[in-house]
Amino acid sequence: MQRSFRPLLSFSLLVLTFLPAPAISRAADFRRETIYQIITDRFFDGSSANNNPQQSSGLYDATKSNWRAYWGGDLEGIQRKMSYLAGMGITAIWISPPVDNLNANIPDGGGNPTASYHGYQARDFKRIEEHFGNPGNTWTEFDNLVKAAHETGIKVIVDFAPNHSTQNNGGEFGALYDNGEFLGNYTSDTQGYYFHNANISGGGWDDRYQVQYYTLFDLADLNPLNSRIDAYLKSAAQLFQQHGVDGFRLDAVKHANWGWEYSLANSIYTNGDSFLFGEWYQGYVSDPLYHDSYKFASKSGISLLDFPLNTAIRNVFGSNGNWSEIDNVITHEAADFSRDDDLVTFIDNHDMARFLSVNNNKNRLHEALAFIQTARGIPAIYYGTEQYLHNDTSGGTDPYNRPMMQAFDTSTTAYKLINRLSTLRRDNPAIAYGSMGQRWINNDVYIYERNFAGSVVLVAINKNEATAYPITALNTSLPAGEYADYLTGLLGGASLTVKPGSGGNNAVTNFTLPAHSVAVWQITGTPGAPALGSLGPNAGQPGVKVTIAGRNFGTTKGTVKLGTTAVLPANIDSWSPTKIVFTVPAVSNGNYNVTVNSSAGQVSNGLQFTALTAKLIPVTLTIFNASPTQIGDYIFLTGNTVELGNWTTTWDGAVGPLLTPNYPNWFICASLPAGQTIQFKFIKIAANGAVTWEAGSNHTYTVPQTGTGFVNANWQY
């Protein structure tokens, strides 16, 4: 087996070196990607040399019967499966945290070892875990993986968990290392590297102060407002960028410090092109902190995993809920999130039962896949979905949702489906950038249309197992004509006839949508005026590089405008018909409408960009004896730069709400422009919306150039 495999491998490597590398698009334009989420330990064992390393021996279970032990999967294993992934149409992998994790063996009640095979208990954010790379904890295998991925046209996202290190009450007691140098631990924390509050519990899960400043499940809670920890975490993220990663999935963003995370995102974007999305766990758009989640996503530069939509997807496909549940979340989030198309959508992940454990019905899984791959948002597919991988022990929840990959079969329907729809996402900009409109709905059927600058995709899904539905009175903006099913009948779809009409409402000839079927009809638009699809990052100070993606920019350089100010040609780094990269010029801080004028003089639609004053520094501001408040009243901060809301006094415009663990004192961490002397005041926004300003003159403060800042003030009566 080995002998016949070796020559083949070197032959294909030889061929690869002569092929031009597929063009990797900018990470800031992530909407055209199809993400595949991998738990490295459970994917493929590429090297047995790292299975039971000496510094953490005994954490490996070759029999794969202890679900909380290492099972051998590693970075080389992922690298070896690169063509399998590319063949599925995967264009980005999100790998579980690869950093050096807990070495200690902490036995469970039965004396069996438990290990941090999942990667969420870091001890050193600047080294690679020995079970995934090599016993020296160096970056070799990580670099090899990134190189192989990029050569295959696949981006790499790492899971980065800055909220905590290892558990605080056993094992290594949160001990933290900076590339091997011991920094400190939780039990003798002389430097203030950790927060020492209790575990988040009960109603605390809905409390803005507790979720950020209390402890998540006994995990040593890092204090990023300590300038050493702040610098450590930011330089660790930067190290990953230097090693070529294209993006970060930020673990537990709801539980790290929200204000600090703005500065983390800014630091990453200042270092280079990236895509960031965070895990803000919430079940529904009615969640008490839902408003905070979309304010955070819209302003921080960190998009989110779409948990409310995930709940609806699981209810609709898993438990026979009505399509209106999904439709409602889509409508709700479209109104709230400034960039809902950057939300990362998913059916299941490593923290919940796999879909097939909930509903062992492959048709439904295919329909859910087709939905996330064609609806708004960026799809993330959990490893093994394409192989129908699931283990239903204990309902299939953690750790049984993390089985070892059993097969790498490239002929499953799911594998083919993922490939086909990933191709559509690349080829038809309506999927990546288009509007999302419902065209027809009942409990079982959802027909929706994506639309961008003349490109149109119409998708029809019938999730009923037995009933075919006659579809009448359906309109579309697809031009008149005959459309074949883009999936060529893979999920039972047939062709569609569109009659001429007007106003983007062309009548579709009545047809029958078979039981459990998906059909996709599409057209790619012809050139017209420049059309902006995405812009990222959506905030940055002068000098930061911003990517605009879309269509019809032309081959000759035209103009980019921030409001009425044209960006100087020297600040336009590159220009192609579908992508422009520019450097934020020295404009005044503020919110700008960005537009593109083609060299032929045609003007695009506008997208919002926030020009920051300077790079961001996390500053904790405390106001003592704030204005008396009643239930539902909150204290906010506003001030003279865009980071402070430019004196706006609305819930979304001002900074806040502040936190009040020591009423009537309130505080907040806000990321503010380095080195600037800012003016600010605190305000009360009452439950009924009435605004009360503090009296007196503005407070002033000079934000430090580096590190973290702290400032106190007394409410002026």
Ligand code: NOJ
């Ligand atoms: C959320 C991760 O997805 C989960 O798997 C992990 O255990 C916790 N955050 C803590 O890092």
Ligand code: NOJ
């Ligand atoms: C208007 C407010 O009334 C005042 O109190 C505040 O100081 C200024 N905005 C900012 O200059």
